[in-house]
Amino acid sequence: MALLPNGRQIILVAVLDWGLGHATRCIPLIQQLLQQNFEVVIVGNGNSLVLLQEEFPNITTEKIIGYDIKYPFDNMVVNISFQLPKLFWAIIKEHLQLKKLHKKYHFSGIVSDNRYGCFLSDVPSVFMGHQLQIITPYRVLTKPVNFFHQAWLSLFDRIWIPDIENGLSGKLSHHTLKKVNYIGLLSRMKYADLPHKYKLVVVLSGVEPQRTKLEQLLTPQLKRIDAPTLLIQGKIGSKVMTQLSPNIDVIPYLTTTALNKAMQTGEVIICRPGYSSLMDLARLQKKAIVIPTPGQTEQEYLGKYLDEKKIVVCQNQNNIDLATALDKIQLTKGLTEFKNQDYLLQTAINAIFRKAETVS
Incomplete structure (x- = not known):
């Protein structure tokens, strides 16, 4: 196994550009790898790579092909089905690009967050994801x-699920695979008991055009409620705050530290029930109103699952009623029952990468 002159192994972290959630949950992973004295190289594309470059300016990054999935329909299965040839070609191409990068860096290990082509037969390769059970709207396809x-996931040496057993992901993490580790909830957030500055903190995220559609739907209702509100648009770039009204502050984007503080100062969070967002809410132990992206069966399942358990309030994007949601939020317990277990990630890293170091 190749080592740097300083004796450190190089671990590749490959991040999917499918909203920012895949990048944000890789932040604690990368931090843990650095703490364990590994060298890290990040590969990805688009805004997720830009986010990680901002968070880790001293880490080497490489750009590889993106999956570039478009969303012309409100049904995720239909969207993916029409683009399968392009998706398979991207997976093949990223695998070939990875082989070239391996010749350059001589990786000692690979962690792929939902990039299906980022594995090598001669390098310990980990697939990280919570959705091992894919939900489709058509039972015959499931x-x-x-x-x-x-079967494809079996090409990887290990599967890491960012959850605890019987935890936040519900049946999404059910599987028949071997070599699976639960690594605990991965969140870049840190809990602090801060006073509430805002009644509502709205955190927009996800792919276009649905991010913009949700902002357009929420804005008039936020104005009517007229409670102290912070609207974080989720658009990487400017960090200048403006005002939508005397009670509503708007900012395009916040880095991790600033977002952490902003969410802590909100009484209620409004966001998509993307899995990374839910992990952040669990770390901060927040109450939340969640609005699934139309057609994203994973988000629809998670929103309904947690709503039925009286953990969050879930509303359909086509029938948003924030006044009603704020009444119902008082009856929820929030994401307080999912306790963090950081040692699980450290143990998983040691099990595959330290073992590989010993064998070499």
Whole structure:
């Protein structure tokens, strides 16, 4: 196994550009790798790579092909089905690009966050993801889709699920795979008991055009409620705050530290029930109103699952009623029951990468 002159192993972290959540949950992973004295190289594309470059300016990064999935329909299965040839070609191409990068860096290990081509047969390779069980709106498709999905995942040496057993992801993490580790909830957030400055903190995220659509739907209702509100648009770039009204502050983007503080000062968070967002809410132990992206079966399942458990209030994007949601939020317990277990990630890293170091 190749080592740097300083004796450190190089671990590749490959991040999917499918909203910012894949990048944000890789932040604690990368921090843990650095703490364990590994060298890290980050590969990715788009805004997720830009975010990680801002968070880790001293880490080497490389750009590789993106999956570039478009969303012309409100049904995720239909969107993916029409673009399968392009998706498979991207997976093949990223695998070939990875081989070239391996010749340059001589990786000692790979962690792929939902990048299906980022594995090598001669390098310990980990697939990280919570959705091992894919939910489709058509029952006839569910079994063959999951058979193929889990067969592909078997190409990796280990599967890391960012959750605890019987935890936040519900049936999404059910599987028939071997070599699976639960690594605990991955969140870049740190809990602090701060006074509330805002009644509502709105955190927009996800792919376009749905991010913009949600902002357009929420804005008039936020104005009517007229409670102290911070609207974080989720658009990487400017960090200049403006005002939508005397009671509503708007900012395009916040770095981790600033976002952490902003969310802590909000009484209620409004966001998508993307899994990374839910992990952040669990770390901060917040109450939340969640609005699934239309057609994203994963978000629709998580929103309904947590709403039924009286953990969050979930509303359909086509029928948003913030006044009603704020009444219902008082009856929820918030994301307070999912306790963090940081040692699980450290143990998983040692199990595959330190073991590989010993063998070499």
